[in-house]
Amino acid sequence: MSTTERPRILVVGGGYVGLYAARRILKKMRYGEATVTVVDPRSYMTYQPFLPEAAAGSISPRHVVVPLRRVVRGAEVLTGRVTTIDQDRKVATVAPLVGEAYELPFDYLVIAMGAVSRTFPIPGLAEQGIGMKGVEEAIGLRNHVLEQLDKADSTTDEEVRRKALTFVFVGGGFAGAETIGEVEDMARDAAKYYTNVKREDMRFILVDAADKILPEVGPELGRWGKEHLEGRGVEIYLSTSMDSCVDGHVVLKNGLEVDSNTIVWTAGVKPNPALARFGLPLGPRGHVDTSEKLQVQGTDYIWAAGDNAQVPDVAARKAGVENAWCPPNAQHALRQAKVLGDNVVSGMRGFPQKTYEHSNKGAVAGLGLHKGVAMIVMGKMKIKLKGRLAWYMHRGYHGMAVPTWNRKIRVFADWTLAMFLKREVVSLGAMETPREEFYEAAKPAPAPAAPANQEKAKAS
Template structure:
């Protein structure tokens, strides 16, 4: 970290909003006008809409992430967390990955912490659940699912086999429906290479507390998505929830009980709880309360956007929807980040702030290879697509939304190769404990205790 006399713009979070806002600020900033510092526990940004495809092996995991130092060469990138913010002194406390915490002064602040998984105090969830918020979890899920097929194919214990081939997914929004669709595709393809495992032996279960899945694309496409997944043998239980999953014994509110080694939790997100320590005005659900200019209410030097912000949806309010807020999705995050970057520069130079307003352009979702749903909004017309065409729309939109041409090209290359090559079905479960085998080989051998010789019998006199 360098010291500087220039004003410091501190960007807390290197996710979608943090990365794009920092790039925008660096692009619009004059040489030497300010120092941009980005702080995040990870040194890369993850494009979360591609996590289901990474879990299914359709995209290389490395291509779903963008290294911050590579894309922000003119910024300071600190790998750590901002634990507290002192607004009176304009000082942030940085807790690095190693070493002691230290204070970092700033002049302008961008809060882009994003969201974390929304969980509930369900017995067993913390020990058994698998999230889908990071690339590590997507890789872990892929390895885990393939490992379950290995177990099922190698055991003679019917209970172990049934437990390994039962997969439970909680949450029927985009993340849940896309993930179960992709993972079911993966398992179906992989089963061709196992002598005693067939798709009919597997049990996929999707649970949601709401009365429908995929609410983002509307009731008709949501119904189609449900019927499509059910047609692939996936059990869907709506208007129900999970009561417990202790030791993998899943108990649903509707009375269903199953044993499973795989419990995937995708039941929504909530703002990062670290926000509570920043002393910022928060909305009823914990989001940072912002004005239409993305400035935090009551301040003129702090901005927030994305999943951790409560941003008024001006387009919806103009259409007559009261108290509408921007939903947490990629199309809003990208556009908010650009306006936020422009407003930081304007605020630094004393110019007026722009208001953020964006009309919803629709939503797209992939449900596995060549399967999807899409709702495209063009003015007052809504175009609804399903099947292969919707899947092309899903890939086209997110492929172009992927940050940097480097990553765009790599993602499209992965898709192109997949047209000619079969899906990889190799489990690299040992990647999670890479030193285990070496440790077993290198650990000291147990000390051998010499046996005490038996006393000789007394010689006969």
């Protein structure tokens, strides 16, 4: 961490908004005008819409993440967490990965901490559940699913086999529907290489408390997506929830009970709970309350955007929708980050700031290879696509939206190679405990037991 007499713009979070806002600020600033500091527990940004494809092996996990130090050159990147913010002193407390926490003064502040998985106190969920918010979880899910096929193929115990081949997904939004679609596709391909495992032996279950899946693309395409997944053998239970999953015994509110080694939780997100310690004005669901200029209410030096912010949807309100807020998606996050970056520079110079206004352009979702749904909004016209064409729209949109040309080229290269090469279906489960084999080889041998006659002599 460098010391500087220049004003410091502190960006808390290196996700989609943090990365793009920092890049925008660096681009708009004059040389030496301010110091930009980005603090995040990870040294990379994850492009979350690609996590289902990473879990299915369609994209290399390395191509889903963007290294912060490489793409925000000219900024300080600190790997750690901001634990508290003292607004009176304009000082943040940073807890690094190692070592003691320290104070970091700032002049301007950007809150871009994103969201975390929204969970409930369900017995067994913390021990059994697998999230889908990070690339580590996507890799872990892929290895875990393939490992279950290995187990089922090798065992003669029917109960073990049934539990290994039952996959439960909770949450029917984008993350849940896309993940179950991609994973089912991968498992179907993988089954071709197993002697004792067929797709008919597997059981995929999707559960959602709502009465529909994929609400983001509208009811018509949501129904098509449901029928499509059911046609592939996925059981979908709507208007229900999971009561418990202790030791993998899943109990649903509708009375269904199954045993499963794989419970994937994608039932929504919530703002990062650390926001509650920052003394910022929060909305009813824990989001930072901002104005239409992305400035935190009641301040003139703090901005927020993305999943952790409650941003007024100006376009929807002009159309007559009262109390409309921008939904937490990549479409808004990208555009908000650019406006936020401009407004930080304008605020630093004392110039007027821009209002964030963006009308929804639609939504796209992939449900596995060559399968998807898309709703494209063009003015007052909505174009609804499904199947292969929608899948192309999904890949085209996200392929161009992923940050940096370096990543765009690598992602498109992955997709191009997949047209000619078969999908890899190897499990690298040992990656989760890479030192275990070495530890077993290197650990000291246990001391030999004393002969019985020596034990008797000691006792006497």
